[in-house]
Amino acid sequence: MVSPYDRVCTLLEGKNRKKGKLPDKWELIGDVLILDTDDKEIAEAYAQVLGARSVIKQIFINGELREVRSVLVWGDSNTETLYKENRLLYKLDPSRIMLSSGNKDERIRISRVSDSQEVCLDMFAGIGYFSLPLALRSKRVFAIEKNPFVFRYLLENIKLNGLDNLIPILGDCRDVSLPCRVDRVMMGYLHSYQFLDTALSSIKDEGVIHYHSLCRTGDTETPVKELEEKASQHGFSFKPLLKREVKSYGPKMSHIVVDGLFRKRICRLYL
Numbered sequence: 726m727v728s729p730y731d732r733v734c735t736l737l738e739g740k741n742r743k744k745g746k747l748p749d750k751w752e753l754i755g756d757v758l759i760l761d762t763d764d765k766e767i768a769e770a771y772a773q774v775l776g777a778r779s780v781i782k783q784i785f786i787n788g789e790l791r792e793v794r795s796v797l798v799w800g801d802s803n804t805e806t807l808y809k810e811n812r813l814l815y816k817l818d819p820s821r822i823m824l825s826s827g828n829k830d831e832r833i834r835i836s837r838v839s840d841s842q843e844v845c846l847d848m849f850a851g852i853g854y855f856s857l858p859l860a861l862r863s864k865r866v867f868a869i870e871k872n873p874f875v876f877r878y879l880l881e882n883i884k885l886n887g888l889d890n891l892i893p894i895l896g897d898c899r900d901v902s903l904p905c906r907v908d909r910v911m912m913g914y915l916h917s918y919q920f921l922d923t924a925l926s927s928i929k930d931e932g933v934i935h936y937h938s939l940c941r942t943g944d945t946e947t948p949v950k951e952l953e954e955k956a957s958q959h960g961f962s963f964k965p966l967l968k969r970e971v972k973s974y975g976p977k978m979s980h981i982v983v984d985g986l987f988r989k990r991i992c993r994l995y996l
């Protein structure tokens with residue numbers, strides 16, 4: 726079978742574009758293509774082959790709120806799109822908001838981890854990347870997002886998927902007080918160590934935390950140690966249930982997730 730890349734090469738052959746000079750990686754989100762090129766003709770060829778309506782080049786993803794800046798290289802300047810994955814629809818504007826295709830397997834895994842008795846918390850909800858899959862099986866999911874622009878899409882995505890057990894909250898997860906403690910916490914943010922105190926204050930006497938972090942490839946011990954240390958400070962025992970690499974993150978670095986089970990230690994008083 727001819728690959729999309731080879732089809733693009735064939736399309737551009739007559740135009741003196743050499744194979745090897747064309748981008749061999751891209752992300753297609755709905756009908757918006759993220760491609761590392763400034764060349765309109767190249768962008769158009771990829772759009773034709775991959776069925777994209779717009780082609781954008783991401784300039785940077787920045788800061789605490791992971792804000793995206795992009796330029797339109799080719800096509801429709803309305804870059805809002807619909808992306809379908811695992812029976813769920815996500816509306817977003819990839820020129821302003823990130824959606825990592827490398828996290829797809831993790832999003833699918835998370836759609837299966839909870840049950841109808843569980844109340845969950847997503848501390849970094851974004852447009853609902855993990856909140857929507859979690860809500861498929863859970864009793865209730867609280868989804869906190871700090872960025873008002875992203876929060877608008879979270880609201881729309883809840884409606885689009887008819888998930889009335891998903892409760893969106895605009896704010897900083899450290900400042901939000903929930904009406905109850907939860908069984909499960911999602912920490913889908915790569916710098917989540919500083920938020921562990923909040924996560925541990927939110928869980929019931931027994932709960933699971935999905936802890937994401939950026940580590941040297943192969944080093945799952947660092948996040949495990951971080952969880953152990955925080956568990957002990959908060960009077961919990963800790964057991965790692967799963968450690969996995971979500972995706973590679975540049976040379977020698979990996980996006981790791983550790984699922985941890987936390988149980989409140991019973992303190993007996995002998996009088």
Ligand SMILES: C[S@@+](CC[C@H](N)C(=O)[O-])C[C@H]1O[C@@H](n2cnc3c(N)ncnc32)[C@H](O)[C@@H]1O
Pocket residue numbers: 789790791823824825828848849850851852854855869870871872875896897898899913914915
């Ligand atoms: C990296 S994105 C989530 C990426 C996503 N998990 C994926 O699969 O692509 C993290 C989100 O957390 C939000 N955020 C960052 N700090 C926050 C805070 N203190 N409280 C609530 N939301 C926060 C950001 O605005 C952003 O939308």
